[in-house]
Amino acid sequence: MRAVLVRQPGGPDALEVVELPVPVPGAGQVQIRAEAFGVGQPDVLIRRGVYKWMPPLPANPGNDVAGRISALGSGVEGLALGQKVLLSARDLSQRGGCYADYVVAPADAVHALPDHVELQAAVCLSNYQVAYALLHECRHPRAPASALVIGAAGGVGTALVQLAKLAGMTVIGTVSTEEKAAFTRANGADHVIFYRSEDVVARTRELTDGEGVGLVLDHVCGPEFTSYLGALGKWGTLLSYNAFAGLPEENLMAAMRDHLDICPAIRCFSFHIYDHDRDGRRALMRSVIEALSRNAIKPAISAVLKLDEVRKAHTLLEQGSALGKIIMIP
Incomplete structure (x- = not known):
């Protein structure tokens, strides 16, 4: 073989x-x-x-x-x-x-x-397993009604968009090209932001009538990461699940204290938290297999x-x- x-x-x-x-x-x-x-x-x-x-x-x-x-x-x-x-x-x-x-x-x-x-x-479905954990297992202070997905056209990004819509959220996705914008809209996103030419935070607040989103999902990190606190609404969570652009240089606690009026949270997630949690890991996969079996996700x-x-x-x-x-x- x-x-x-x-x-x-x-x-x-x-x-x-x-x-x-x-x-x-x-x-x-x-x-x-x-x-x-x-x-x-x-x-x-x-x-x-x-x-x-x-x-x-x-x-x-x-x-x-x-x-x-x-x-x-x-x-x-x-x-x-x-x-x-x-x-x-x-x-x-x-x-x-x-x-x-x-x-x-x-x-x-x-x-x-x-x-x-x-x-x-x-x-x-491994991408959906991760996305499901990000949306439902990270214990956000209040169930988010909206989400900003950074890189919404990628493998996990597309899964996040679909599962967030399935959960009843309004979804905003960031993209780099018109092709990815059309793809992301067809995948279910309510709005797209061109991160290379638009101010992601300002555009997010505009699209949410100034309220911000309940959840920002970011796999890039890097110098832009702390700025996403400005896209959050009250009790919002900035969730990092990778760091392809490296770590942020700013003081995270200082940046959070600049937004005390919304009580923001930052969480760092890795699926390896489930390495020794077989029941939890497999329950996540069963959930997305079930969703696929009834055509709730594609x-x-x-x-x-x-x-x-x-x-x-x-x-x-x-x-x-x-x-x-x-x-x-x-």
């Missing part, structure tokens, strides 16, 4: 498609014949060798696979040959391992899928590439031009 390995961390050229023996499931394990692979930022970080939860080298950098059960180990109950399943490396003992034609995993790590669910859509797929095109998939992801999720198929 084919699998993707990283022997020496680096750029997309570090990704090698190799031939390996088909793994055989042991007791309590299942073998999955892959039909779709998710491509995400953790995969890139593993490839670069900088992931905080780095698996040992040589490493298979894939973290999400959807397919059908093709073999059962002894003692496995409740799953059947041919059944559709989703596997996230978040449910494994270490990250990675999912870029392969066949993947073996503990039976209690996979998520059974309804037969009518499309596997290419299902493999996008994952936006930006590109579908072959596994042999894994270098191209990583290149596209790092270019930042994708509208939604990049996936691969065998």
